[in-house]
Every structure is written in structure tokens, then in C-alpha cells.
Amino acid sequence: MHALSDRITDRSARIAIIGLGYVGLPLATAFARAGFRTIGVEVDQGKIDSIVAGRSYIPDVPDGDVAPHVQSGRLTATSDYDVLREIDAVFICVPTPYDAQRAPDLSYIRTASEGIRPRLSQGQLIVLQSTTYPGTTEEVVRPVLEESGLEAGVDFYLAFSPERIDPGNKQWSAYNTPKVVGGVTPECTQLAADLLRQMGALVHTVSSPRAAELTKLLENTFRAVNIALVNELALLTERMGIDFWEVVEAAKTKPFGFMPFYPGAGVGGHCIPVDPYYLSWKAREYDYYTEFIELAGEVNQAMPYHVVDLVCQALSLRGKPLCDARVLVLGVAFKPGIDDARNSPAERVIELLLSRGARVRYHDPYVPHFWVGGDVFRREKLALESVPLTKAEIAAADCVVIVTGHRCLDYGLVVEHADLVVDTCNVTAAALGREDPSDAELQLKIVRLGAPLPC
Secondary structure (H helix, E strand, C coil), X not given: CHHHHHHHHCCCCEEEEECCCCCHHHHHHHHHHCCCEEEEECCCHHHHHHHHCCCCCCCCCCHHHCHHHHHHCCEEEECCHHHHHHCCEEEECCCCCECCCCCECCHHHHHHHHHHHHHXXXXXXXXXXXXXXXXXXXXXXXXXXXXXCXXXXXXXXXXXXXXXXXXXXXXXXXXXXXXXXXXXXXXXXXXXXXXXXXXXXCEEECCCHHHHHHHHHHHHXXXXXHHXXXXXXXXXXXXXXXXXXXXXXXXXXXXXXXXXXXXCCCCCCCCCCCHHHHHHHHHHHHCCCCHHHHHHHHHHHHHHHHHHHHHHHHHHHCCCCCCCCEXXXXXXXXXXXXXXXXCCHHHHHHHHHHHCCCEEEEECCCCCEEEEECCCCCCCEEEEECCCCCHHHHHHCCEEEECCCCXXXXXXXXXXXXXXXXXXXXXXXXXXXXXXXXXXXXHHHEEECCCCCCC
């Protein structure tokens, strides 16, 4: 332990990051910036080529955070797991999706662990960062690594530290977001915490990997449940003739005991739609059923269906059927300001529109290509390309549906030239002139989720 501790303190320890995606690349650049020689192990040759050329492929990581470290030799990338033989600490940052039955898919974690096993050496530190259910580090990763003949906590160090990346967040990044870490022994926890502190962020230690794993699931389940609550209330306020957005703004004025969440077309990304199901799946092992979490998932999954129903209603009020209607979808990334479209509710919205006969086009300045289908709604995968957001494109649509409210889009232009707008995220509020609504025609052409239908 002392040898690795000394190398961490003087920053001579060599770091490897397995998986250079939205989690791994920011972590790699953070360690390189802290002065550590860092190497990424990645199966995607395109990502490797970008790093070697000093270019980033993730908006949250500018080229300026990559190129200087590549030039100095502190950061590089490869597909060769053999580099791990010369590494002091390995971080596993691979995807953890779920399968069609919403059971955890740990194949990437197992593959990474199997890649480490024949290169595992005495005194190495292995830290799992991929979001997963409580027990993965000790029940999945540890047995694979110990097949090498080395014992965790004795011959090598093993810990879990959840990733806390929030794509598009300009304030909190891998550099300054507090870390949580739990090791299989106190020594494992201490070494992992000491290394993570070198990046400059606060580190909170917990008693075990299981506690650290559950910490991440609690954070994301909290968000999923609260989003479901406001989604359900938005459906209610539509029937009650109340503007839910106005209600949220009013509730936000309370300086304690309230945290604002907002309704929308559903939930997306690599965490919120997935992590609660990891917890529900694991809970069944203990004969426990997380009904509250399951209910929240049902509410959030139903939102794309409600959005398409809103489109149907809005078109019907104008005497137009959805079948053969021209629909322009704005925003397919899972949140504003990013290029990540994983699990985006826009996918289901588009699939449902297509299944009901609509002719769909989309615009997203961050996502030039988008794939939908491959499930019960469309057996074949369909590749779509983003179209330019022009006056002619807007005017040609029977309905414009705003799914993701990218702040860079000109919603004034959209409202001016669209015949009908269905707004799921309230970005047209400014165009509506909420403080002093004076244009009756403008009010009639915009349908907002969570607000009364215009009469």
C-alpha cells in the first residue's frame, strides 16, 4: 500500500481509464490535468484517433482540455489491454444499459474485468465507476479479477466510486463534483479516496462498495420519482384548466422545503431511465418489490404517448388527422444543449407518430443523425437526418413538436411561421408573452404540455 500511496502523493502513479465515453474522457482529462500520466483503453478506433490527434468528441470536453495533455505525453489512448501491465490504477467507465426486459446488462463490465484479469498485478488499484446495482463490485468484478490468483484487499485494491457526470452542466464537472468511494477494505477505500482527491474535488468515503453503488442509484431514482410526480400533475392540470408551469414558478419562491422539477415528453439519458430499474431488479432478490419506483417508471414511460395524443388533439381542433400529417420534431437529444440522444423520449415520440401514419422530419443542431425503430413499433431501424430549421421547413409542417428545448433555437421564428406548435417543455412561453398576452391568434396556435388546451 505504501508504494502506491507514495506514487499517488507525488503524482507519479500511472492511470488507465477503460471506456472513453461521456464518463471516461472527462475523468481522463481531469487526471491528466492533475499531472498524472493517463491512458485510455477504448474499443472505438475513431475515439482513439481523436484523442491521439488532440481532439475531443464530447461537447463538455473542449479540445483545449485534450490537446495540451496529449502534446505533453500525459494523455493518450489505445485499444491494447496490455498497457495495463504497467499501470498503477485502473478505472472502469463502461456503459451499463438494460435489456429488453429491463434487466441489468453487465456485459461491458464483465468484458472490462476479463481484460484486466490476465494483466492484474500486485498492488494495483481497480475502481469501478459504471452505474450499477449494489453488489456488482463484490459479486461480479471481484470474482473475475480473483481468478488471476490474486486476492482483493490483500494483493490488489478494489473499490467503487460512482460517476456523477451531468452532460451540459457548466458549473459542475469531473474536476469539482464531490466524489463518493467505498472499497472492499478500509485500505482500498483510503487509496481510492487519496487518488480521487488529487483532482481537487471533495471525497466522501462510505463503508463499502455496496453503499457507494446504492448512493448513485438513490441520486437518480430521486430525480426519476420527482419527474414522474410533476409529469402526473401536468396531466391533471391540463384537465383542470390550470397552467402547471405557472404553478411551478410560484412554488419555487418558497426558500425551503421545495426543489423544482419540470414535466416533459419523458426521461432520457444513460441514468434516469435506467438506474431505477437496476435497483428494482436487485430488490427482487430480497423478496422486495419497489412499487413506488415502478410506478414512477410507468408514469414517465407514458409521457411520449401523451405527447402524441396532444398532437392528435391539436390537429383535430384544426380539422386535420394525424395520418399523413407533416410533423416537424425539434430536439432529439435527451436534454438541452448536448449531443447525447441515448434513451431520448424523442425516439418513442417519433416512433409513435410514424406508427400512426404521420410524415416526420426533425431538427437538432447537436444530433445530425438519429435512429428510431427496431422494436414493436417499427421492426426495422430507420435512419433520420436533421433538416435545416428554415422558415419554409417550419411553414411546411402541419405541426411542430418541441421535444427538447435547445436554448440556441429561435422559438420566435418557430412561433411566427408555424401553423401549429406542441410545446412539451415550455420554451415558447416568452414568445407567448406570458406577462401580457395580447395576440389571441398566437395563443391559439400553441399547445403546451401541462397547460389548458387553447379554445
